[in-house]
Amino acid sequence: MEKKTDKNSYTIIFAIGMVLLVGALLAFAAESLKPRINENKRLEKQQNILYAMGINENDGSSATFISTDKAPEAFSKYITKQLVIENGKVTENDQAYLIDVKKEQANAKAGKIRRLPLFIGEKDGETYYIAPIRGKGLWDAIWGYVALDANMVVQGAYFDHKGETPGLGANIKERFFMDDFIGEHLLDASGNFKGITVAKGNADPKNDDKTDNEIDAIAGATITGDGVTAMIKSDLKLYKSYFETLKN
Amino acid sequence: MGLLSKKDSKLILDPLADNNPITIQVLGICSALAITAELKASIVMSISVLFVLGLGNVVISLMRNIIPSKIRIIVQLVVVATLVIIVDLVLKAFSYELSKTLSVFVGLIITNCIIMGRFEAFALGNGPWRSFLDGVGNAAGYGIILVMVGFFRELLGSGTLLGFKVLGDPIEKTGLYALGYENNGFMLLSPMALIVVGIIIWVQRTKNKALVEDH
Numbered sequence: 001m002e003k004k005t006d007k008n009s010y011t012i013i014f015a016i017g018m019v020l021l022v023g024a025l026l027a028f029a030a031e032s033l034k035p036r037i038n039e040n041k042r043l044e045k046q047q048n049i050l051y052a053m054g055i056n057e058n059d060g061s062s063a064t065f066i067s068t069d070k071a072p073e074a075f076s077k078y079i080t081k082q083l084v085i086e087n088g089k090v091t092e093n094d095q096a097y098l099i100d101v102k103k104e105q106a107n108a109k110a111g112k113i114r115r116l117p118l119f120i121g122e123k124d125g126e127t128y129y130i131a132p133i134r135g136k137g138l139w140d141a142i143w144g145y146v147a148l149d150a151n152m153v154v155q156g157a158y159f160d161h162k163g164e165t166p167g168l169g170a171n172i173k174e175r176f177f178m179d180d181f182i183g184e185h186l187l188d189a190s191g192n193f194k195g196i197t198v199a200k201g202n203a204d205p206k207n208d209d210k211t212d213n214e215i216d217a218i219a220g221a222t223i224t225g226d227g228v229t230a231m232i233k234s235d236l237k238l239y240k241s242y243f244e245t246l247k248n
Numbered sequence: 249m250g251l252l253s254k255k256d257s258k259l260i261l262d263p264l265a266d267n268n269p270i271t272i273q274v275l276g277i278c279s280a281l282a283i284t285a286e287l288k289a290s291i292v293m294s295i296s297v298l299f300v301l302g303l304g305n306v307v308i309s310l311m312r313n314i315i316p317s318k319i320r321i322i323v324q325l326v327v328v329a330t331l332v333i334i335v336d337l338v339l340k341a342f343s344y345e346l347s348k349t350l351s352v353f354v355g356l357i358i359t360n361c362i363i364m365g366r367f368e369a370f371a372l373g374n375g376p377w378r379s380f381l382d383g384v385g386n387a388a389g390y391g392i393i394l395v396m397v398g399f400f401r402e403l404l405g406s407g408t409l410l411g412f413k414v415l416g417d418p419i420e421k422t423g424l425y426a427l428g429y430e431n432n433g434f435m436l437l438s439p440m441a442l443i444v445v446g447i448i449i450w451v452q453r454t455k456n457k458a459l460v461e462d463h
Contacts, residue, residue, distance in 0.1 A: 005313075005314065005315070005316045005317065006316065006317060006318070007316075010316055011316040011318050011319055014314070014315070014316050014319070014323075015316075015319060015322075018323065018326060019326075022326055022330050025330065025334075026330060026333060026334070029333075029334050029337050029338075030337060033337050033338065033340070033341040036341040036342070037337070037340045037341050040340065040341070040344040044344065061411060062411060068344075160348075162351065163351065163355075165282070165283075165285065166283050166285060166286055166288075166289035167283075167284075167285025167286035167289060167401075167402065167405075167406070167436065168285055168436060170289075205419060206419055219433045219436060220285070220433065220436040220437055
């Protein structure tokens with residue numbers, strides 16, 4: 001005997017009803033939470049940029065941002081200028097931190113001009129030049145912010161990822177990895193851009209040598225590490241011409 | 249137990265050992281390999297699965313009489329995916345930090361075969377309260393194994409527990425490392441999770457011969 005729920009017509013009606021219900025539910029949830037989520041993302045960008053220039057609440061071995069309620073105030077206090085570099089032309093834009101690096105990279109690929117945001121921070125008389133970078137890890141996107149001085153020496157770095165393996169690639173956002181970049185040079189001795197390589201079998205695991213353009217890789221996270229190397233190389237290189245103008 | 253009848257408490261206690269989803273039913277192995285390189289991730293994943301499986305079992309159980317049997321697997325998938333997405337959205341809006349920690353797990357929860365397995369094997373044939381207990385029990389049984397594997401992999405692979413350097417500092421050569429101890433990098437790779445799970449299965453079946461199948 002056939003049950004009511006085995007009928008084809010019932011199955012189809014059930015499926016349609018379920019899809020409409022679930023679709024409406026998800027659309028409603030996504031729309032109503034969107035403003036809050038976007039606000040969280042905006043604050044996170046400010047926190048990331050501040051983190052890279054050393055304004056954070058680090059305590060012990062884990063990386064801690066400045067709290068969300070203090071972030072907007074600190075951001076306007078420490079970030080003195082926000083620049084957009086477009087084809088070598090530098091303009092000021094106080095919304096530059098909202099530029100979507102992913103979109104700009106896609107523009108560059110499509111042959112259009114890529115806008116490069118650069119944030120200038122002042123802390124204790126030091127000037128920091130903070131640039132966003134973005135690339136690919138093992139599973140998904142990885143990105144970060146690197147704070148440089150006028151000679152393109154790293155003063156601080158923040159990395160994040162969308163879905164790297166916990167315990168392995170995900171450790172790029174741990175302090176032991178990010179802090180390794182501090183003091184490392186992006187240029188070689190003759191001033192050419194060399195980047196920083198996340199190197200396996202590094203002869204310098206304590207990272208005493210800051211001019212070797214290398215930091216020690218995370219065991220078991222080779223592809224994520226290579227992704228970090230690649231995004232530093234490709235994205236920070238674009239800022240080199242700007243840093244040359246600083247010397248004159 | 250006063251709160252639960254004997255039959256009900258069996259639903260919670262059985263999956264913890266004698267009917268464990270990982271070691272006996274061999275479900276959910278994929279996530280046990282993927283995220284147990286550190287203890288914290290194991291704990292977070294266990295709690296997430298506990299939540300989704302408990303709630304999902306109740307929803308499926310409430311719908312069990314109206315779900316058309318021909319498309320029941322799809323219905324189950326839709327229910328678990330919806331639950332997970334809503335939880336993810338709410339966390340993103342109200343607890344952004346936590347949602348970032350969990351982001352990796354969201355996709356993994358949907359594909360976790362324990363969840364589909366319990367929907368199919370239990371929630372479709374039982375009432376909401378019993379289904380809830382079954383979900384909680386199975387998720388806890390899954391969590392116990394995950395935490396055990398995460399504990400050994402993080403301790404032996406990185407020399408840390410929850411990020412704390414319990415064995416000393418490998419670079420400064422303090423603690424155990426001063427005696428020439430080295431971390432076993434193998435423990436961080438997925439195949440070692442399988443071997444750890446294998447050892448747990450071995451120990452469990454040696455202690456309880458009733459679990460060994462006859463051939």
